Amino acid sequence: MKYIMLTGRSIKQGESIEQKLSQNYSLITSTCFMNLLDMVNLELEDGENIRAISDSGSVVFHVAGDEGLKSGTVFIPYGPYCNMLISELTHGSGMPDFKSCEIEIGRTDENVLSVIDLLSEAGGKEL
């Protein structure tokens, strides 16, 4: 099944925005909020990990249930994790598909990467 990934602001993400290499920011921006029924169907519980795959990349997230989401949609706070899945194409508008990216989701035992390790996969250098 394909899911639509919505990315957006959350208050916790906003609070941690000046400390982007911190564990706290990593935890907040690597959390994938899902519809509760979708979680049941994938046999997932809060805090377990998933691998999300799009045409542009693949990233491990923690999951958390969110009653406000319709089945088939997930929400991920803005940050480097969700952006690893977003295509660079803007359809001539300048704006990527930050709220209409299709992803597939599967359960995984792999760990969530730190921000530095995640960015190094995209060419990020040592600090």
Add this chain to the structure above:
Amino acid sequence: MKTTANATCPFCGCLCDDLSVTIEDNRIISVDNGCALANAKFLDDKRLQHPVIRENNRLRESSYEEAIEISADLLKNADRPLFFGWSGTQVEAQCAGVNLCEVLGGVIDNTSSICHGPSILAIQEVGHPGCTLGQVKNRADLVIYWGCNPSESHPRHLSKYTTYASGFFVKNAHRERKLIVVDVRKTESADLADEFVQINPGGDYAVLSALRAIVRGRSDFIPETVSGVPKAQLKRIVDICKEAKFGAIFFGLGLTMSENKYKNVRNAIELTRELSRHTKFTITPMRGHWNVYGANEAFTWLTGYPYAVDFARGTAYYNPGETSAVDILARRECDVMFVIGSDPGAHLPRKCLEYMSKIPVILVDPHVNCTSVFADVQIPVAIAGIETSGTAYRMDGVPLMTKKLIETDFPTDTEIINRIHEIVVG
């Protein structure tokens, strides 16, 4: 210990200018009136202390002179420098940045290209029936939040201007002012609404069109559900809108970042216009970063265009989709990137980051952030809006002065840009 009253908050587009900031020994120790986001911003005390330069793939400390020299050399020798960011600094620095880009024949874009840029494209097509936030507070008896979640992104918007803000003609806001929230997600803001409309992802355009048809009296055309919304609810919404004396629509990135992008915003503006045939309606984008609106203003008065401005031809050229930062990076076109007042390392798609890792990146920012990982030079500066005074524009286009609250030895954004400029022009 001293307290500065009416300080301006440099975080979100509300640009609240009623904060009380208490300072002891030149350090901020408490903030009153601010939201959680303001508290985090004002009380943060971790920052980069010295400029750093990448050498043998490691960052080493340097002097300001050396970091500025190297930055100027990189920019002078570039064929196509890209200047990106600008929403997290004041208008004075934005103007200096446009001037530097122009002498270098570079391309300059601000973060609105990945924020409300599509809203500007729509406004350029059909105009902007907007108003100030003061008008909304004093007059609006109906507020619609569409594709935005102010409780989390602009936490004081509801208490300063809408649901909890009584005004001159709206004496008891909580009782007299209706709230409609339209979103794909049932957010905290949706929980406060008198009417919550949950649409399917990508359904905004169809729902806006259906509402326009109903306003025009053509509900016979509308199917029983539109993008997940029952026709009965759409008709109820139109009735509420027509009964209002003054309706204010606020929209967020739910319209600009989803399918149809600027066409969604165009449709929302046309709905506003349609409703204004029956009563008074206005529409305002929920601008995100505190001075992103100022970047659009400064760019426009200096170049004629609000963002994505290319000086390669010797004159300003504007074509979002071609001259916008994401597209230039995706096409692997720029050969140096200068970043200020934003963090593209955290907010651009993967392919753009991959290209950033291949070219020299100069970062002007007080904090170590995701772009630092790609930077070859980082120059720490005073925190704009807290350690420097200057002009910023609120989301409704009202310019406000931000105050310098504490003394600092760090140079300002404007000083760094001007020093680079001096070296570049020799």
